[in-house]
Amino acid sequence: MVEFLSPEWVAALVEHAGDRGDVSGVSVEHVVPDAPSGPVRYRLILGGEGVRVDADPAGPADLTVETDFATAVRLHRGEWSAQDAATAGHLKLQGRISVLRDTRDLVDGLGDVFGALRTDTDMATPDA
Secondary structure, eight states, X not given: OEXXXXXXXXXXXXXXXXXXXXXXXXXXXXXXXXXXXXXXXXXXXXXXXXXXXXXXXXXXXXXXXXXXXXXHHXXXXXXXXXXXXXXXXXXXXXXXXXXXXXXHHHHHTTHHHHHHHHTTEEOOSOOO
C-alpha cells in the first residue's frame, strides 16, 4: 500500500501506466499544493498510443488542473467528478481548456490506470 499522492504513489502511477515512452499528444498536469507529503505535480501525456505519466514534468503543460488535497481525495475515491469539483470552486484550470473536449475519448480510458492503483492506495487520510 502506498499513501495517496506521496512520491511512492506517483511512482506507482507511472508504473501502472506502463512504459509508454512513445506516447505523444496533449499533456495534462495535476497539481496538489497541499498534499500531506508536500506539493505534488505529475503529468499525463495522452495520445492515440495510450497514456504515459511523467513524475517530474518540465515546461508548460497543455492544461494544468489544480486541486486542494481534500478535492483530490474525493476525485480519487470517485465521490466527485471533475465537473463537481469545478462547480464547487475546488478545481482550477489553466491552459488550453479545449484539451478536455479534444481528448474526451482518451480521458475516458484513464479510469483503468487510476483504478488499478486505487486498490493499492492507502486512503487513511483525514476525511475530505
